[in-house]
Amino acid sequence: MNKKNLREEIILRSGVNPKKCMKCGKCSATCPAYDEMEYHPHQFVNMVDTGDIEPLLNSDSLYKCLTCFACVDRCPRGVEPAKLVEAVRLSVIRKQGENHLTANDIPALLDDETPQQLLVSAFRKYTK
Amino acid sequence: MKFSYFPGCTLKNKAKDLDFYARRSAELLGAELEEIENWQCCGGVFTTSRDEVATKLSSVRALKDTQAKGQALVSVCSACHNVIKQTNHAMQTDKAFADKVNRYMAEESDYNGETEVLHYLEMLRDKVGFDTLKEKVVNPLKGKKIGAYYGCLLLRPNTVMGMDDPENPTIMEDLIKALGATPVVYANRNECCGGYIAVESPELAKKRSNAVVENAKAQGAEMIITACPLCKYNLIKNGADIPVVYFTELLAEALGIKEDANE
Numbered sequence: 120m121n122k123k124n125l126r127e128e129i130i131l132r133s134g135v136n137p138k139k140c141m142k143c144g145k146c147s148a149t150c151p152a153y154d155e156m157e158y159h160p161h162q163f164v165n166m167v168d169t170g171d172i173e174p175l176l177n178s179d180s181l182y183k184c185l186t187c188f189a190c191v192d193r194c195p196r197g198v199e200p201a202k203l204v205e206a207v208r209l210s211v212i213r214k215q216g217e218n219h220l221t222a223n224d225i226p227a228l229l230d231d232e233t234p235q236q237l238l239v240s241a242f243r244k245y246t247k
Numbered sequence: 248m249k250f251s252y253f254p255g256c257t258l259k260n261k262a263k264d265l266d267f268y269a270r271r272s273a274e275l276l277g278a279e280l281e282e283i284e285n286w287q288c289c290g291g292v293f294t295t296s297r298d299e300v301a302t303k304l305s306s307v308r309a310l311k312d313t314q315a316k317g318q319a320l321v322s323v324c325s326a327c328h329n330v331i332k333q334t335n336h337a338m339q340t341d342k343a344f345a346d347k348v349n350r351y352m353a354e355e356s357d358y359n360g361e362t363e364v365l366h367y368l369e370m371l372r373d374k375v376g377f378d379t380l381k382e383k384v385v386n387p388l389k390g391k392k393i394g395a396y397y398g399c400l401l402l403r404p405n406t407v408m409g410m411d412d413p414e415n416p417t418i419m420e421d422l423i424k425a426l427g428a429t430p431v432v433y434a435n436r437n438e439c440c441g442g443y444i445a446v447e448s449p450e451l452a453k454k455r456s457n458a459v460v461e462n463a464k465a466q467g468a469e470m471i472i473t474a475c476p477l478c479k480y481n482l483i484k485n486g487a488d489i490p491v492v493y494f495t496e497l498l499a500e501a502l503g504i505k506e507d508a509n510e
Contacts, residue, residue, distance in 0.1 A: 132296045134341075151439045151455050155448060182447050185455075186292050187439035188403035192413055199404075202295040209296055220446065228446055232484065234476040236257040236326055240291030240443035243302065 125210065126170045133206035137168035139196045146190035146200045156180040160190045160200040167203050172210075181208040182219055182245060212247045219245035248374060250365070251313040251320045252280035255327035256288040262324070262476035268495035269323045269367055271504050276375045276383060280321060283312050289330040292443065297337075300347050306334035307348055310362045319363040321370050323495065325400040325475035328366045329408065335360045336407045366401065368418050368474065368494070369410055377425040385503040387427025393497070394431040394468030395419030396459060398478045399439045413437065419472065419494065426501035433466040435459045440481040456485040464489060472497055 130136070146160035147153055158166065158180045166175055175181065184204040191199045211217050220241055228238075258266035273280050287305035294302045309331060313320040322328045338345045339360030349357040365373070371380060397416055405413035416437065420430035440459060441452030460482055463471055471487070472494040473479050482491045499505045 132298050134295075134297055151441070152444070152451060155451050183444070183451070185399075185439050185442050185444055186295075187399035187442065189399065189439065192403045192405050199295075205295050209299075224446075230484075232261060232480055234257045234261040234480050235288075236255075236262075236291050236324070236475075236477045237443055237445055237480065239256060239288060240326070240477070241446040243290045243292050243294065244443060245447070 122170045122172070125172050126167060129167055129172065129203065129206045129210065132209065133199075133202040135164075135167075135199050135202050135206070137164045137198065137203070140164045140168070140198050141196055143195065146194055146198070149189045149193045151187060151189065152183040152185055155183045160204070163203050163207070164198055164200050167207070172207065175207050176211055180204075181211060184208075186244065208244070209247070212245065218247060221246070248277060249279045249281060249318055250370065251309075251316055251318045252282045253286055253289070253309050253320060253322040253327055253331065254282060255322060255324045257476040258324055262479075262493070265323055265474070265476065265493040265495055268493065268499035268505070272495060272498045272502055273367075273370075275502055275504060276371075276380060278370060278375055281316075281318070283309050283320075289327045291326050291330070293330045293333040297341060297344050300344070300351060303334045303337070303348065304351070306331045307338065307352065307358060310335055310338070310360075310364070311352075311354070311358045314358065314362045319365050321365050321367055323367040323474060325366075325398060325473075326477065328364070329400040332364045333404075333407050335362060335364050366410060366474070368401075368422065371422065372418055377421055380422075381425045384426055384501045386501050388497065388501055389427050391428040392431050392467050392469045393423050393428050394433055394463035394466065394471045395423060395436055395494075396440075396463070396471050396473045396478060396482070396491075397437045398473065398475050399437070399442070400475060402437055422494065422498070423472070426497060428497075431463065431466050431468040433462045433468065435462040440478045442477055442481070445477075445481055445484070452481050453485040456481045456487070460485075460487045460489070
C-alpha cells in the first residue's frame with residue numbers, strides 16, 4: 120500500500136483528524152507508558168499526519184499503549200491519539216503471521232490468580 | 248426494580264467475590280439482577296477502530312437481548328461496562344458502523360443503541376439511591392479509611408461513559424460514606440494500573456500499580472477498593488501491602504451479609 124493510501128486508511132479507521140492537533144504535548148505528558156515508548160502519542164499524531172507511518176509500523180511502541188484513554192480525555196483539542204495508535208497497530212497485526220501474542224506464549228505468563236480479563240484483553244489488542 | 252445483568256468471564260472464575268456480593272447486595276436493596284441468557288465475553292477492551300465489527304457483536308447481542316425485555320443493562324466489572332457502553336455509543340452515533348452490524352446480524356429488527364447501560368455503582372446511586380442504601384447499613388464501617396481506585400475504565404472516555412467527573416469523581420467516595428467509612432482522596436485514583444501490559448511489560452505494570460498504592464497510602468488509605476479484576480490483580484501482584492478488595496465485598500460487609508459467602 121502506498122503512503123497516501125495508508126494515511127487515509129488509518130484516518131478513516133480511527134475517525135481521528137490529526138490536523139486538529141495544536142502540538143501542546145499534553146497527550147504524551149499524561150501517558151502512563153511514555154517512558155517505554157520509542158514514539159510518543161504526540162509523535163504518532165504528527166507522523167500519521169505527515170504520512171511518515173513506516174517507522175510506526177515497525178516500532179514496539181504499538182504494543183505499549185494501555186488503552187487507558189488518558190490522552191483521549193485530556194487532549195484540549197479532542198484529537199484522541201489512542202485511536203490512532205490502535206489503527207496503526209491493526210495495520211500490522213491484521214497481516215498474516217503478524218500476531219504479537221500467540222496461544223503458545225500464554226502458559227509462561229500464568230499464575231494462580233491471573234484473571235481471564237488479562238488474557239482476553241491482551242489477545243484483543245495484540246492478536247487478530 | 249428489575250435489571251438485565253451481564254456478569255462477564257472473570258466474574259465466573261477469578262472474580263467470583265465481585266459477582267457474588269453484587270448479587271446478594273442487590274437482592275437486599277430491592278434490585279433484581281436477571282442474568283442474560285447465553286451472554287458472551289465482552290472482549291475485555293473496546294476496539295476503537297470503526298472497521299472492527301466482529302469484536303463488538305457480543306456486546307450488541309447483550310444490548311439487544313436487554314432491549315427486548317425493556318430493561319436497563321447492568322454490569323459490575325469495569326471492563327465489561329466500558330466495552331458494552333462504548334459499543335452502545337458507537338451503535339447510537341456511527342451510522343455506517345451500525346448499518347454494518349445490523350446487516351451482519353440480519354435479525355428482524357435493527358438495533359441503534361436504545362438500551363440504557365449502567366454500571367452497578369450507577370444503579371446504586373441513581374436507581375437505589377445512596378440514602379436508601381445508608382438506611383439498610385447494619386454494620387457501619389466506622390473508622391475505616393478507604394481509598395477508592397477508579398482506574399481508567401470506569402471513567403474514560405468521559406464523553407461516552409458519563410458516570411462522573413473524570414478528573415474529580417465522587418461516586419465511590421459517596422458509596423464509602425454511605426457505608427459509614429471515611430473516603431481517602433488521592434491523585435492517582437483515576438490513573439491506569441497497567442492493565443493488560445502485564446503480559447507485554449510486567450515492569451511497566453509494576454511501576455504503574457506501585458504508583459497507585461504508594462499514593463493512596465501516603466494520603467492515609469488503609470484499604471483500596473476497586474470494581475476491576477485486572478486492577479485488583481495488578482495491584483496485589485505488584486506488592487500492595489494494604490488490602491485491595493472489590494467494592495461489593497465492602498458493600499456486603501456493611502449490609503451484614505458478608506458471612507453468607509462462606510456457608
